[in-house]
Amino acid sequence: MSTCATLSRELSEPLAATAATATTWLLLEQNGPWGAKALGESHLDAAVGRALEAAAAGTGVRVALIRRPGRHADCLPTARHEVVVAHAVPGRSWVRRGAVADPAELLELDFAALGAGDHGGFGAEHVGGPIALVCTNGRRDRCCALLGRPLAAELAAAGHSEVWEVTHLGGHRFSPTMLVLPYGYAYGRLTAESAKEVLAATAAGQMVPEWSRGRSGWDRPGQAADHAVRVAAGETAVDALTVAQRPAGEGRWLVGVVHEDGRAWEVEVVEGASEPARPESCGKAAGTPSRMDVAAVRQVA
Template sequence: MSVSTCTSASLALGEPVAATAATATTWLLIEQPGPWGAKALRASRLDPATGGALERLAEGTGVRVALIRRPGRHADLHRPRRHRVYVAHTAPGASWIRTAEVTDPAELVRLDFAALGAGTHSGFGEAYDGAPLALVCTNGKRDQCCAVRGRPLAAELAASGGSEVWEITHLGGHRFAPTMLVLPYGYTYGRVDAHHAKGVLEAARTGRVVLEGCRGRSAWDRPGQAADLAVRELTGEDRTAVLVVDSVAAGEGSWSVRVAHTDGRAWRVAVTQVAGLPPRPESCGAALGTPGRMEVTGIERVAGGRADAARS
């Protein structure tokens, strides 16, 4: 098979996108126009010392830090006097977005990252109550597919209106480009075209989740993402009413995940990690690899202390 990019290789192999989302309970997004390097927090017009400090402070807290900029060529030229900042917590039933403008992003090192990761904003900024945020990965220094496929998508979404659209430095999964994160819910999508993305954002405005192309909710680990999406597929539930209660290792490369619905129903989902074969590049120019893929091997409905087999 002859392929030229990581995205075309992934598509040709029919690689599923489910359970591949970056994990983060909370996102800290900092406006920084201009060119971005592969490691953008340390390679952009953001002071690298500030970027490095933010990375260190976020480590182990559940907070993921990324840079954002407005779509369009002006994003490479404009130096803002102030930087728009968003903090978005993605846990079901407790999702929120706070926003502020700062003169110097170095001010953000004073944030309580552990509290942010746990869902406490401590009064940062003000509540954001606008349309869902759409973040499209466009960092060509990280992977060419993100720029080639992501920037046209971001530009079209911004031109169509109805959503707050930004380019973002990194969402993981280059081979699924274009990729898009929707906040505050934290669901990530892969291989999205403009028509699909607009449908996803329209659904998000009413608190619904589109399953097509969904990579998972960032609040969950990868086994939890697989279980969440499997229960949604089984039940047809598209509201933000599904909660991953726990994800317990059940052996090497396998997990037992409990998923609950706000109406009282619950399921136990068996998830196994398998190697993605045959080998394929996870990024353009990278060596061939076998990225781990989460497979759901069984779902049991649990109610009143007993399990009712739903699917295996």
């Protein structure tokens, strides 16, 4: 069976700089089935889902639903909904945990402050290990169900990290995809073995460039520059690099990357189109997805 994921792999489409961008993730537990647009198509009240999405718009906050791995037949409404809020900006990452009886309570949060990294005292600090979020929403793309659900189940059974299924991480054609907190690095085309390697690295404050799609706290040009410098310098410590980008013409950026030891690079990033045409998701018409190509990496200090 041909899928968007198999075709992307066959075309050797790069993983780098394809992560969804979000400074902060607001993750709400919602059991039962999910529709393609899960915030409005689940046991969550559709009006509340739409209001959460509207409240997050333009703030840097990305809202998604989560559930524990396993079978998801129709079920009774969730009595208490666990909530995970995570800020993924390098050097300022944090994860907070809480629970609500009514998801509408989350509309009282200051979304602009959350996006800027101020949790406002929500919940309590997460003190455990890495949190793995595996995209499994087959109603949005069959690859996420066919490849994501078995991965989530195996990782949960292994018991090395906390594992959740999540509604949407973007990049279905890179399935199975996983976002790892607290740092917000996204990964794609994982196997159970590589996913466990990623989680072990995260627990040690490291990332794994080979399967990295980028850190969600940066825009895509910054993700591309981060990846290029990491590969060139052999650097995997998650917070070793800081990134600052500036436009340099249409579809072009100059990105300054600074290492905590004082080294610095200037990276030229150019937006291109992936050829030949391929579907970005199963069932969609073939297109040429945007990609971020690194034109030059210059060490300046």
